[in-house]
Amino acid sequence: MNFDDKIPIYYQIENYIYHEIITGALKPGEKLPSVRQLAVDVTANVNTVQRALSEMITAEIIESKRGRGNFVTMETAKIDQLKVKLVTAQLERVYDQLHALNLSDDEIVTSLQQYIQQRGQAK
Amino acid sequence: MNFDDKIPIYYQIENYIYHEIITGALKPGEKLPSVRQLAVDVTANVNTVQRALSEMITAEIIESKRGRGNFVTMETAKIDQLKVKLVTAQLERVYDQLHALNLSDDEIVTSLQQYIQQRGQAK
DNA sequence: CCTAGTGTTATATTTTACTATTACACTATA
DNA sequence: TATAGTGTAATAGTAAAATATAACACTAGG
Structure with a gap:
């Protein structure tokens, strides 16, 4: 993933995942790739990815299940x-x-x- | 000046001054406010403002005259x-x-x- | 010549973002 | 029960951005 060096990486990751969800590439209820896998996919640190996901959890767009995964909200x-x-x-x-x-x-x-x-x- | 905390301050200052020049608020040949004055106006550090101006000098949109001031280019x-x-x-x-x-x-x-x-x- | 104002640079510190690494807690499956 | 995989958090180090402060070089005007 190409990052704009003017904007924090966690913010760009968040935006990217939002796009996946809005376009249906990730469907309601669908499990996201793991934090570690996402880190590899976007070429960023696990903690940076977790930072992005935390904001999305707070925004109630994804739900986190420790030990199981992160899931797209069912609330369309x-x-x-x-x-x-x-x-x-x-x-x-x-x-x-x-x-x-x-x-x-x-x-x-x-x-x-x-x-x-x-x-x-x-x- | 309100800064977006997702984008570097020097970058936003640069963009703001570009807007002043493009809209004619600052005209070709016109002297910019001094670095120290700009720093006060936009509520940022002198070095941060100088950072913005340096990029604009490199882009040849403004010309710097040490001891005299910075001037908008005459090349419309x-x-x-x-x-x-x-x-x-x-x-x-x-x-x-x-x-x-x-x-x-x-x-x-x-x-x-x-x-x-x-x-x-x-x- | 002196002063005030100008641009420019350097140094040190703080803050924020990012990374690397490690470890802990939870879950599902064999 | 053990293992592999999951999310979450802590610690330490690095880099970039921003700030504070100081100082230097240049210019214009009194």
């Missing part, structure tokens, strides 16, 4: 809320950043459309 | 390039994040439009 409402929260956070962030560069609302939408179009053609 | 092409770079980076980031959540291109644009609409109504 929580996963839906998590998705909304992450999507909104991203939109808010990009909007604030571009708005702060004096782009109008229309310009923000248009530049995203143009960016997507360019991406499509780059493939 | 560089400022234009910086704007494009920052805008593109933001769009890339939000696109990657939302794409990784399995939103389609249309959904990404639509959710941004809806977000902006909601923002307008919340005021």
